[in-house]
Amino acid sequence: MGASARQSAYDLSMTIALTGTSGNIGRKVLERLGGEHVLIGRDLAKLPAGGAHREAAYGDTDAMTTALAGVETLFFVSGREAPNRLEEHFSVVAAAFAAGVERIVYLSFLGNSENCTFTFGRHHYFTEQRIRETGMKFTFLQDSLYQDYLPFMTDPEGVIRGPAGDGTVSAVSTDDVADVAATILRAAADGDPVHDGVTYRVTGPEALTLDDVAAALQKATGRPVRYERETEAEAYASRAKFNAPDFEVEGWVTSYQAIAAGDLSAISDDVQRVTGHAPQSFDEFLLAHPESYQHLLS
Secondary structure (H helix, E strand, C coil): CCHHHHHHHCCCCCCEEEECCCCHHHHHHHHHHCCCCEEEECCHHHCCCCCEEEECCCCCHHHHHHHCCCCCEEEEECCCCCCCHHHHHHHHHHHHHHHCCCEEEEEEECCCCCCCCCHHHHHHHHHHHHHHHHCCEEEEEEECCEHHHHHHHECCCCEEEECCCCCCECCECHHHHHHHHHHHHHHHHCCCCCCCCEEEEECCCCCECHHHHHHHHHHHHCCCCEEEECCHHHHHHHHHHHCCCHHHHHHHHHHHHHHHHCCCCCCCCHHHHHHCCCCCCHHHHHHHCHHHHHHHCC
């Protein structure tokens, strides 16, 4: 089916489009929103039931432009780490502008800057700048590292290894991120501009060292868990066994170094201000999500 035929077949009555709904955060945002919305993905078979399914991949500007027909607000979940990730992000922004999208709510990252320690964080900085340059309305959600990810930093021996030093991270639950995003999208659908032009730092209520993370996991699992400080050279050497691409290993290592540098230590009250409820602590997350550490119990 050609682009014009696809566009004419679309229901243009739905004004919110969501990407990433086959993943964790996008799915949670959709659940909280309820109702019928435009769901965009590269594999329609993986999209949740309900709403209007439109096929487009990041990087395919023409297909994304067609998929965004009639959309007023786009919830833009950042793409998977890849060598061309920034180009893919720019393609989505260009498509949104070409399709006449009024507003982008972009899932960004805390502490991003042009030369931030975390290499993947730089993609978020340049994506934010590109969105600003279009003149479209925007809201940026600069999320800290996810609490959901912290248990998986621990290897089967119960050791967290990385060059994070004594730095801290204000890790946030994806449930809180989804609550913030859904609240902002509802306001946009209601015509309330309160979140337009705002950058939110979406963090947990505390800044944790990786020793703190290990202690929380040990308490939850009842087994020894510890944090082992690595040098940069040791970190690269210990990850060589995965045979991952260089850019990916660099991202893994620099995520720990960003903690050491203090890039992820900021604590914000933005979850409370946007949603009306306090953000979840890591202890509370582990209590609510025992599935997150089951790999440590086997």
